[in-house]
Amino acid sequence: MAEPLVVMQDVNKHFGDLHVLKDINLTVGKGEVVILIGPSGSGKSTLCRTINRLETFETGSISIDGKQLPEEGKALADLRADVGMVFQSFNLFAHKTILENVTLGPIKVRGVPKAEADTRARELLERVGVAHQAAKYPAQLSGGQQQRVAIARSLAMNPKVMLFDEPTSALDPEMINEVLDVMVELARSGMTMIVVTHEMGFARKAANRVVFLDGGQIVEQADPETFFTNPTSERAKDFLSKILTH
Amino acid sequence: MGDILSNYNVLGAFWVTIQLSVLAAIGSLLIGTVVAIMRVSPVAVLRGLGTAYVNIIRNTPLTLLMVFSVLGLSLLLGLQISEQASTNAYWWAVIMLSVYHAAFVCEALRSGVNTIPAGQAEAARSIGLTFAQSLREVLLPQAFRGAIAPLGSTLIALIKNTTVAALILGATEAAGTLSKITENEGAQLPIFFLFALGFVLLTLPLGVLFTSMSQRLAVKR
Ligand SMILES: Nc1ncnc2c1ncn2[C@@H]1O[C@H](COP(=O)(O)OP(=O)(O)OP(=O)(O)O)[C@@H](O)[C@H]1O
Numbered sequence: 390m391a392e393p394l395v396v397m398q399d400v401n402k403h404f405g406d407l408h409v410l411k412d413i414n415l416t417v418g419k420g421e422v423v424i425l426i427g428p429s430g431s432g433k434s435t436l437c438r439t440i441n442r443l444e445t446f447e448t449g450s451i452s453i454d455g456k457q458l459p460e461e462g463k464a465l466a467d468l469r470a471d472v473g474m475v476f477q478s479f480n481l482f483a484h485k486t487i488l489e490n491v492t493l494g495p496i497k498v499r500g501v502p503k504a505e506a507d508t509r510a511r512e513l514l515e516r517v518g519v520a521h522q523a524a525k526y527p528a529q530l531s532g533g534q535q536q537r538v539a540i541a542r543s544l545a546m547n548p549k550v551m552l553f554d555e556p557t558s559a560l561d562p563e564m565i566n567e568v569l570d571v572m573v574e575l576a577r578s579g580m581t582m583i584v585v586t587h588e589m590g591f592a593r594k595a596a597n598r599v600v601f602l603d604g605g606q607i608v609e610q611a612d613p614e615t616f617f618t619n620p621t622s623e624r625a626k627d628f629l630s631k632i633l634t635h
Numbered sequence: 636m637g638d639i640l641s642n643y644n645v646l647g648a649f650w651v652t653i654q655l656s657v658l659a660a661i662g663s664l665l666i667g668t669v670v671a672i673m674r675v676s677p678v679a680v681l682r683g684l685g686t687a688y689v690n691i692i693r694n695t696p697l698t699l700l701m702v703f704s705v706l707g708l709s710l711l712l713g714l715q716i717s718e719q720a721s722t723n724a725y726w727w728a729v730i731m732l733s734v735y736h737a738a739f740v741c742e743a744l745r746s747g748v749n750t751i752p753a754g755q756a757e758a759a760r761s762i763g764l765t766f767a768q769s770l771r772e773v774l775l776p777q778a779f780r781g782a783i784a785p786l787g788s789t790l791i792a793l794i795k796n797t798t799v800a801a802l803i804l805g806a807t808e809a810a811g812t813l814s815k816i817t818e819n820e821g822a823q824l825p826i827f828f829l830f831a832l833g834f835v836l837l838t839l840p841l842g843v844l845f846t847s848m849s850q851r852l853a854v855k856r
């Protein structure tokens with residue numbers, strides 16, 4: 390297996406009385422693409438969000454590229470700069486242009502000169518296919534375009550790993566593929582990715598491993614083909630029968 | 636009426652009103668922004684202090700704050716800003732107007748913050764911006780733009796509330812001058828309307844300006 394990049398050890402988290410993450414042990418190697426799948430409320434988003442500490446956790450440890458996740462302050466901000474995150478609801482900065490959305494991080498966090506950040510941002514916007522929208526504001530773009538900009542915004546930080554939390558669930562069906570295509574290309578380029586999604590086509594095409602979560606626990610993990618055609622646990626079988634019927 | 640206008644410095648009085656308004660607008664914007672930042676900060680103690688500030692100041696009559704400044708702070712506790720009584724009162728008036736309206740500015744900004752979807756702050760953090768950078772680059776610009784209308788109402792209230800400063804300033808600003816004229820020359824409707832018109836001239840264009848700005852600058856979502 391490739392060198393480990395994200396290592397979660399015995400991570401536990403509660404929301405009040407609710408035990409949302411139970412002894413999570415997960416190692417993601419450099420360049421690996423891991424899909425998180427599971428029923429609603431199983432803790433997929435929470436797991437994803439603890440990796441860059443948008444959610445805190447009580448016990449266990451998470452390290453990224455050998456560095457322990459800091460609790461707060463500048464050290465945490467620095468680490469977050471290395472972890473890209475793409476949200477279901479895009480979350481582009483509504484008051485900034487598309488170009489400014491992509492250059493903000495490099496300029497403010499990495500100290501890249503503006504001209505250089507602009508050039509690189511335009512390259513990235515080109516790569517995700519929205520270069521001609523650079524001067525517009527997020528509200529003027531379709532959901533699919535906004536999500537591709539959000540991916541470019543993350544990429545601009547040269548992240549070591551990218552987290553995706555249901556990146557296509559808020560999109561109209563005809564826009565899903567334009568986003569998935571960008572993600573497949575990203576996976577092929579060697580980016581380490583942790584993706585919460587129910588898009589099996591994407592999982593089959595791009596993923597190395599599927600991790601099945603239920604009730605806050607990792608119940609089963611396997612390569613996509615094995616998981617989708619021949620799951621071992623009852624819970625995974627039950628879950629797959631439900632999502633396959635529609 | 637001509638006599639009165641030549642015997643009393645009405646324009647000068649309105650000029651003082653304008654000065655008080657501008658200075659207190661700046662002061663209340665600065666203090667109000669700081670208090671608003673405290674109220675949205677991740678530190679519980681700061682949030683508590685911010686909330687306490689707003690609740691105490693907003694529920695204290697401005698008249699009381701004015702009197703307290705000169706009588707309480709300045710005379711009893713010896714907090715003099717200037718040796719000269721009139722200058723001292725002038726700056727206390729600016730401070731108290733600022734302190735008082737800061738509570739309203741804070742709440743206006745907080746309503747502006749509430750127009751921002753929670754995901755914006757998370758996106759800002761997840762690209763590695765620190766809390767201060769997120770505020771400066773992402774939250775405050777949107778909060779101000781979402782708060783233009785209530786900030787405009789606060790500014791108009793502030794301009795009208797400068798009249799409370801007459802309590803400690805005497806006849807230097809508009810309301811004090813009006814009551815002095817009334818005292819010396821007897822009540823006259825035209826004079827009263829003239830002063831009322833003065834305030835309308837100050838506030839009405841601002842109301843129009845802020846309404847159009849709040850529409851023009853609104854962040855499209
Ligand atoms: N901020 C919160 N406070 C309290 N409970 C929460 C919070 N966020 C999530 N939960 C609960 O934690 C559990 C796991 O939530 P999570 O969002 O991680 O699930 P998920 O697997 O992403 O589900 P979905 O597929 O619906 O997105 C759910 O029961 C949810 O109600």
Ligand SMILES: [Mg+2]
Pocket residue numbers: 433434435555
């Ligand atoms: Mg979720």
